[in-house]
Amino acid sequence: MKHSTDTPPGPRLDARCLLDALAGLECAGALYLLDEDGSVSYWSSAAERLTGHEAGFATGKPIARLLPGYSRPAADEARGMGEDEIRVERADGSTLLARRRFQPLRDQDGTPLGRLEVLAAIETVGTPLAEADVEILHGLITREPAMKQVFRIVRNVAETEATVLVRGESGAGKELIARAVHAESHRAKGPFLAVNCAALSPSLLESELFGHVRGAFTGAMRDHAGLFQRADSGTLFLDEVAELPLELQAKLLRVLQERSFVPVGGDRTLSVDVRIVAATHRSLREAVREGRFREDLMYRLRVVPIFLPPLRERRRDVGLLLWHFIGRHNARGLRRIVRIDPDAMRRLLDHAWPGNVRELQNVVEYAFAVGRGDVLALDDLPPEFREEPAAPRAETEHVPDEAERIRAALRRSGGRIDQAARLLNISRATLWRKRKKWGV
Incomplete structure (x- = not known):
């Protein structure tokens, strides 16, 4: 029997329009739609901001390839709506720990059609370049x-x-x-x-x-x-x-x-x-x-x-630049680092960086060359990072004469005024005045 066609059809609702509206209301996270094979059917603007992948790039791609570290919800068809935590890698190479809410989608017969998922950031391992306090200028990045x-x-x-x-x-x-x-x-x-x-x-x-x-x-x-x-x-x-x-x-x-x-x-x-x-x-x-x-x-x-301030005076930029360079190497696919061991990070943050940003870049290159796995460990760092800091000299070892102390500090710092002043525990201006006074 044919259905009656006397009733004129109502206005057609565009599915993408509805999803855009839903994503706009879902202000607490990044919404996206997956088909049964796990490929992206819809990618909201919030998902673009959170992951760094634009919708045109993400649509049609398997979510597991788009976000390395992604895992399918366990037994989601049986549980229905659920929530868990996953760790995924974003476009800039940083790693995101996120709370995921998901809802399986089925047709009238109960056949699975895909999933609707929402991600909300819990913690970021590595610093995304899209954060509000990060500024970028032609290859230079900072938050200082x-x-x-x-x-x-x-x-x-x-x-x-x-x-x-x-x-x-x-x-x-x-x-x-x-x-x-x-x-x-x-x-x-x-x-x-x-x-x-x-x-x-x-x-x-x-x-x-x-x-x-x-x-x-x-x-x-x-x-x-x-x-x-x-x-x-x-x-x-x-x-x-x-x-x-x-x-x-x-x-x-x-x-x-x-x-x-x-x-x-x-x-x-x-x-x-x-x-x-x-x-x-x-x-x-x-x-x-x-x-x-x-x-x-x-x-x-x-x-x-x-x-141009040296890197040791830009302490908040050390982690930012570290993950920036890690992201570059991650994109090459030979090794993907998603986490830094706390001991390794402590040594990196405590380092004086006499070679500044170039030295940091070389340290990351060294880590990718000698290490393996997704964790940057202390053993992945150059030898000088694994050495225990030298104990401070005893007072009896100090050179008694002020001019000689200044000369010794300048020798130890390789002539770098800022570092010599820190070794002497005086300001840069005071060091200049004392050098002039003693003719050093």
Whole structure:
């Protein structure tokens, strides 16, 4: 018998529209719908935020492949609605401990059709880059106020043509700051070139910066365009500018003042439009006092100084950067770390990080190379992390003379003022005053 069709059909309800409405009402977690095979049929915006996977990417994929660590609810068809806890890995490599509520879906005959699930975060192992207090700038990430201030300066100065001097320790990210200034500026489509002023001899550095003409010296078989010429309309990054030889400083000053230079062996002046971002781990003022750096060039270079704090002064960033680098390696699939052993984390957080962010990156690479399993253990860290901290020296071992104590601290810290001041238990300013007093 045919059903009557006298009653006109009502308005069609779109299933996705209903799910969107339901997900909006379900404000306590991330809602998604799975078919009987465990593949994603619907992925809410809250699920995007929680996991880092966009709906277009997630839809149609098996949930177990999308979220490593996911497990199917035990005997859910028999229990009906239920709740449990699972640990899953998000898109950024961090691991999430979540409370899961689930409801099996069946047709009128009781045949299973899939599940409706909602995840709510309980605890995060590793720090997701989407957290509200995390700021990202062209490869740099932080949650520290001091670094966020650096980011603000970078964005503001990038709108101008001012020359920038970045001051920071080795491995702290000076070149990344320079690249961020370039990327945020109107020169972003132009070239970004870099040179380490301490890595080349004076003659090679002059040729590399300013170029040379054919026959300028033995072996100059053809004209060579230097970095200034090749960086025209872009940015040139001068790393370790404090090591620039005095004979080249006058030539660099002329480029900054007149926007022109003469190649080595040439007789024709070339004009360029290049922005200079310089960097140093040393004080240019101290180099000026020692007669190793021109004072007029110093003022030309440090129109806008940016001081990059070392990692030991960014303690809240250690865990953030650690999981950031772990996430990169997790994505390669050779090993997936979802948890860090408490002893290992304690050593990582207590470490002074003399090599700064670069050292942290290398430590993660070491851990992935030598370790196995999903837990980063103490044995996965380089040998220096497994050594017990040295006991403090007895008072009788201290050098009695203040000047000698300062010299000893500077030797132990490798000349790093901040670390030497901590060893002496005095402020940086006090150390500078005492060095001046004793001529150290």
